[in-house]
Amino acid sequence: MLEASFFQTMLLTFELAGIVTLILLSIGIPLGYYLSQTRSRLKPALEAIVSMPLVLPPSVLGFYLLLAFSPKNAFGAWLDSTFDLRLVFSFEGLIVASVIFSLPFMVHPIQSGFTALPPSLKEAAYTLGKTPLQTLWKVLLPNIKPSLLTGMVITFAHTVGEFGVVLMIGGNIAGETRVASIAIYDEVEALNYDLANQYAFTLFVISFAILLFVYAVNKSMVKSEFK
Helix, strand or coil: CHHHHHHHHHHHHHHHHHHHHHHHHHHHHHHHHHHHHCCCCCHHHHHHHHHHHHHCCHHHHHHHHHHHHCCCCHHHHHHHHHHCCCCCCCHHHHHHHHHHHHHHHHHHHHHHHHHHCCHHHHHHHHHCCCCHHHHHHHHHHHHHHHHHHHHHHHHHHHHHCCCHHHHHHHCCCCCCCCCHHHHHHHHHHCCCHHHHHHHHHHHHHHHHHHHHHHHHHHHHHHHHHCC
């Protein structure tokens, strides 16, 4: 029973991290590109909003998301009545909360990658008749592969290790919201250190492997650029 529970929890954890990473990649590319190009006076405010999860305690963010998603409040009641969707203590709620909480970990590397590109690259593409969308997808994005990879991997790893926000929004429902970080806390409270160590060691090994992969791939990309 313990083995089934362990694999169920780990599968749920990686499913959450994978979905959040894909969603944030689709958000991070246009948002990171916009922030790297715009000269709007609203840019500092938008960057501050994106970066808020970096400095805001997870429990604070989780608390306000819990209030917002609750069916007893206006937004939560609207979601419930309009879409029959309840984000509190559900896997869907974990996805939404994790997207908000991990947003800067995807946007910042992508924004930095776009900012580092020479303006002449985009100008040359326009000169050759490329549209802005073609320039983005066929010229700029291929030149920021390390930034994209970094954003994806850090977002995935950060989502795997989330605790405060997922606890506030999802609680501890086995098979639905009980991810690995919650399971570790739960097993330690129950003095079940062997199983807690099993979860913790698995996350430790996976986190190390992810970082090793990123550094190795980025190094190979840098070497290939100078050949």
